[in-house]
Amino acid sequence: xxxxxxxxxxxxxxxxxxxxxxxxxxxxxxxxxxxxxxxxxxxxxxxxxxxxxxxxxxxxxxxxxxxxxxxxxxxxxxxxxxxxxxxxxxxxxxxxxxxxxxxxxxxxxxxxxxxxxxxxxxxxxxxxxxxxxxxxxxxxxxxxxxxxxxxxxxxxxxxxxxxxxxxxxxxxxxxxxxxxxxxxxxxxxxxxxxxxxxxxxxxxxxxxxxxxxxxxxxxxxxxxxxxxxxxxxxxxxxxxxxxxxxxxxxxxxxxxxxxxxxxxxxxxxxxxxxxxxxxxxxxxxxxxxxxxxxxxxxxxxxxxxxxxxxxxxxxxxx
Amino acid sequence: xxxxxxxxxxxxxxxxxxxxxxxxxxxxxxxxxxxxxxxxxxxxxxxxxxxxxxxxxxxxxxxxxxxxxxxxxxxxxxxxxxxxxxxxxxxxxxxxxxxxxxxxxxxxxxxxxxxxxxxxxxxxxxxxxxxxxxxxxxxxxxxxxxxxxxxxxxxxxxxxxxxxxxxxxxxxxxxxxxxxxxxxxxxxxxxxxxxxxxxxxxxxxxxxxxxxxxxxxxxxxxxxxxxxxxxxxxxxxxxxxxxxxxxxxxxxxxxxxxxxxxxxxxxxxxxxxxxxxxxxxxxxxxxxxxxxxxxxxxxxxxxxxxxxxxxxxxxxxxxxxxxxxxxxxxxxxxxxxxxxxxxxxxxxxxxxxxxxxxxxxxxxxxxxxxxxxxxxxxxxxxxxxxxxxxxxxxxxxxxxxxxxxxxxxxxxxxxxxxxxxxxxxxxxxxxx
Numbered sequence: 001x002x003x004x005x006x007x008x009x010x011x012x013x014x015x016x017x018x019x020x021x022x023x024x025x026x027x028x029x030x031x032x033x034x035x036x037x038x039x040x041x042x043x044x045x046x047x048x049x050x051x052x053x054x055x056x057x058x059x060x061x062x063x064x065x066x067x068x069x070x071x072x073x074x075x076x077x078x079x080x081x082x083x084x085x086x087x088x089x090x091x092x093x094x095x096x097x098x099x100x101x102x103x104x105x106x107x108x109x110x111x112x113x114x115x116x117x118x119x120x121x122x123x124x125x126x127x128x129x130x131x132x133x134x135x136x137x138x139x140x141x142x143x144x145x146x147x148x149x150x151x152x153x154x155x156x157x158x159x160x161x162x163x164x165x166x167x168x169x170x171x172x173x174x175x176x177x178x179x180x181x182x183x184x185x186x187x188x189x190x191x192x193x194x195x196x197x198x199x200x201x202x203x204x205x206x207x208x209x210x211x212x213x214x215x216x217x218x219x220x221x222x223x224x225x226x227x228x229x230x231x232x233x234x235x236x237x238x239x240x241x242x243x244x245x246x247x248x249x250x251x252x253x254x255x256x257x258x259x260x261x262x263x264x265x266x267x268x269x270x271x272x273x274x275x276x277x278x279x280x281x282x283x284x285x286x287x288x289x290x291x292x293x294x295x296x297x298x299x300x301x302x303x304x305x306x307x308x309x310x311x312x313x314x315x316x317x318x
Numbered sequence: 319x320x321x322x323x324x325x326x327x328x329x330x331x332x333x334x335x336x337x338x339x340x341x342x343x344x345x346x347x348x349x350x351x352x353x354x355x356x357x358x359x360x361x362x363x364x365x366x367x368x369x370x371x372x373x374x375x376x377x378x379x380x381x382x383x384x385x386x387x388x389x390x391x392x393x394x395x396x397x398x399x400x401x402x403x404x405x406x407x408x409x410x411x412x413x414x415x416x417x418x419x420x421x422x423x424x425x426x427x428x429x430x431x432x433x434x435x436x437x438x439x440x441x442x443x444x445x446x447x448x449x450x451x452x453x454x455x456x457x458x459x460x461x462x463x464x465x466x467x468x469x470x471x472x473x474x475x476x477x478x479x480x481x482x483x484x485x486x487x488x489x490x491x492x493x494x495x496x497x498x499x500x501x502x503x504x505x506x507x508x509x510x511x512x513x514x515x516x517x518x519x520x521x522x523x524x525x526x527x528x529x530x531x532x533x534x535x536x537x538x539x540x541x542x543x544x545x546x547x548x549x550x551x552x553x554x555x556x557x558x559x560x561x562x563x564x565x566x567x568x569x570x571x572x573x574x575x576x577x578x579x580x581x582x583x584x585x586x587x588x589x590x591x592x593x594x595x596x597x598x599x600x601x602x603x604x605x606x607x608x609x610x611x612x613x614x615x616x617x618x619x620x621x622x623x624x625x626x627x628x629x630x631x632x633x634x635x636x637x638x639x640x641x642x643x644x645x646x647x648x649x650x651x652x653x654x655x656x657x658x659x660x661x662x663x664x665x666x667x668x669x670x671x672x673x674x675x676x677x678x679x680x681x682x683x684x685x686x687x688x689x690x691x692x693x694x695x696x697x698x699x700x701x702x703x704x705x706x707x708x709x710x711x712x713x714x715x716x717x718x719x720x721x722x723x724x725x726x727x728x729x730x731x732x733x734x735x736x737x738x739x740x741x742x743x744x745x746x747x748x749x750x
Contacts, residue, residue, distance in 0.1 A: 014357075016354060016357055016359060016360075016680075017354070018347075018350070018351060018354065018674055018677060018678075019350070020350070020353045020354045020357075021349070021350040021353035021354075022350065024353065047357075123728065126731055126732070127727075127731060131731045131732050131733070132733070155347075155350075157347055157350075157674065158674065169732035169733060169734045170732075170734050172732055173668075173671060173725075173728055173729060173732050173734050174671050176675075176728055177671055177672060177673070177674045177675045177725070177728075178674045178675075178678075211326070213326065221345060221346070221347040221350065222344040222345040222346070225345050225350075226343075226344065226345035227328060227329040227330040227333075228328050228329075228330045228333040228336075228341075229328075230328065230329075231326035231327070231328050232326050232327050232328070232329065233326040233327075234326075234327075288329065289329050294327075294329075
């Protein structure tokens with residue numbers, strides 16, 4: 001398809017998800033960078049005016065920077081496909097698969113990637129079978145510590161690290177406030193990594209893995225978005241073979257889950273150097289403290305040109 | 319072989335330079351959730367924005383335009399650090415409605431009463447000093463006291479406001495442990511967030527207790543003229559002008575946009591407030607002050623306040639009626655003015671933990687923990703009825719009921735209910 005000059009990009013940000021604030025920040029950053037690269041970028045919320053705005057602007061490409069719920073679960077992608085509008089990133093099917101942590105873990109495990117042992121339990125099963133009995137079995141089977149997280153969601157919202165069996169019920173209540181299904185995962189101790197992948201048409205390529213070191217514990221909401229508490233090392237302070245293995249996991253995730261354009265895979269590398277797949281983000285955060293831009297810059301890429309390249313590639317190939 | 323960078327990045331080169339108190343500031347997921355509350359689909363019972371939609375905007379615009387044409391060189395210039403003398407006189411007239419006999423010289427105009435709060439903290443509080451505040455207390459005040467590294471000790475309220483005997487006990491215990499509170503911070507009328515009002519009978523007793531313990535009273539009174547029935551109660555400052563710093567605001571009786579508030583203080587305190595304010599901001603906005611002054615002199619501001627009372631009373635009724643209909647498992651305060659209802663959740667529910675579920679259900683509130691310095695208050699939440707229409711308030715409460723019921727089921731299922739006793743003793747739902 002022919003792309004106009006300047007490239008007209010409609011950045012979708014906001015939405016009604018719990019991650020609205022992060023999405024708005026991501027959207028503004030990407031739009032600014034696109035403008036710096038000579039594109040014309042407009043940020044638009046997902047609201048009642050959206051379809052009219054798309055009709056009026058007829059953008060060359062839409063860049064959904066929506067985090068959480070309809071932004072990442074494939075809904076928006078389905079809508080854009082319905083409208084026949086080219087869009088950056090993963091399509092509806094890939095979004096639906098990658099948005100679900102249990103589903104993506106299963107697919108990655110089948111591809112031979114290590115992922116922590118886990119169970120996926122909806123709120124209804126506790127109601128039907130009895131909470132205490134189920135939680136006892138969870139601890140018996142997976143041991144402690146555990147990580148409890150919503151099966152779908154991001155930004156560590158609703159995530160708890162559980163070190164005692166007594167702490168598990170409270171973690172479940174926190175988790176179910178964000179969603180109906182919980183993923184209870186054996187906690188792996190090690191180096192936390194975010195590995196971003198970019199594909200400009202010549203195949204997915206992993207950017208330098210970013211090591212995340214939080215000075216006082218969990219990489220929680222504050223540690224993610226309030227710069228300072230978290231120290232990032234790019235590339236991560238790991239041996240080359242381990243870094244290569246981590247990159248390979250991210251590329252594998254990108255491929256087997258059917259992701260397009262860009263993604264970020266979150267991993268933990270244990271003491272033996274094994275990278276454990278935790279989850280993948282088909283619409284990774286692009287804020288001032290996000291891992292994708294950090295990795296890209298460490299790779300020598302200028303963000304304006306990179307984002308413009310991603311948008312142009314999507315405009316031509318969607 | 320490994321690639322070993324010398325050091326990582328914190329994405330903040332100044333991380334090692336911040337003050338100790340800044341390191342304690344954390345980005346909360348609660349703030350992030352409030353980003354969703356701004357969407358029109360969400361019924362926000364969270365914020366305390368006054369509803370100013372019915373102000374005579376066109377007439378106000380004409381008056382302000384005329385002001386700038388007539389007196390623009392003054393309005394757009396620096397002004398007095400203490401504030402415009404004419405406005406200070408008008409402020410004294412406003413305060414007379416609460417029986418305060420103030421001299422304009424003792425009024426310090428500030429950038430909203432929030433700045434007055436900051437100035438009082440600045441001139442009185444050293445790190446580690448104690449401020450006694452109601453349980454719960456205004457979140458914006460707690461933030462100011464935290465910024466000055468003061469310790470807030472809460473003192474209980476009941477349906478009639480601050481409990482003088484309990485205050486006496488708190489102050490006595492502090493003294494016994496070798497600590498003296500420097501300030502008693504109180505919102506006596508239509509409390510934020512408690513929704514209760516300090517009874518007339520208790521007012522002299524609170525003053526007596528504070529005076530006996532040598533504690534200055536900081537009377538924060540943004541809602542005093544917004545009572546739904548009867549006349550405003552006499553301010554504490556009217557009863558003990560030498561023992562009280564009084565904070566007032568036009569944010570609720572007119573509009574918050576000009577950011578004009580004030581402090582009324584004994585002369586020695588006033589002088590220090592002026593010096594502190596000059597060092598902070600040089601002077602309050604002249605344009606804002608003159609606009610407010612124009613509004614007070616050219617418009618029927620008393621009539622507008624009366625209209626606000628009628629509107630907010632209607633919204634209070636909508637909220638209380640909806641609570642009675644949809645949330646019989648909760649208890650709440652029934653305010654006689656102001657903006658807020660303080661709601662007690664069924665045993666074991668945590669308002670902070672429940673907020674994501676509420677946002678998913680398109681309703682927002684402020685968890686009670688925001689109003690305590692010590693992390694308590696999880697069993698309560700604050701509901702604002704000032705901004706949404708009565709119909710939206712009813713819909714918001716209906717949604718909230720679904721959230722509360724679902725969360726109660728969950729908590730019962732996981733058996734995570736601790737017992738709690740904090741907060742205002744909320745009376746049970748009033749019978750219709």
